[in-house]
Amino acid sequence: ETGVTQTPRHLVMGMTNKKSLKCEQHLGHNAMYWYKQSAKKPLELMFVYSLEERVENNSVPSRFSPECPNSSHLFLHLHTLQPEDSALYLCASSQGTDHFVQFFGPGTRLTVL
């Protein structure tokens, strides 16, 4: 299943590092999402892009910076993260944001030391 791919699958970084997560969707969708999944917590929607424009930013700290260069690619740039940012970061895509059927990527397991 390669509808939505994410790289890297695992990432360990220090608090002073800068890294980027990449997501690519091959489904012809026009909306993409970043979610954070922490242990024992529900998925938290972080960012929504529709037609390459950010339409939602759920009070996410500025140390997370999304970028959507085109409808198939989504990045999450990370800098000066905290240990509590360690989580599974999931990318998803859908055809429009009104009809909510999302396809998720496998996620990036992030550990911040």
Added chain:
Amino acid sequence: RKEVEQDPGPFNVPEGATVAFNCTYSNSASQSFFWYRQDCRKEPKLLMSVYSSGNEDGRFTAQLNRASQYISLLIRDSKLSDSATYLCVVKEGYQKVTFGTGTKLQVIP
């Protein structure tokens, strides 16, 4: 009250049993409802949408009760492969999407 609430379980049931999960939501303006399934260390995958009239897909039946603000998922004839965490998802308006914490199901041989 949490926006979307699920019993975390785990629900341990024998193969062949029928099991039901409920999910309550707090916003009466919620418009769309879904069940997703997430296997251990995997991404969530859509199991089924939940329609006002209720809907069935094989061994799975989803129901919506707007008056009491809950949705349910019924699994009949449980299989070992049904073992997973079942996530309730509620969508309000244009963008707001809320996931429940999930209910863990373990089907035992």
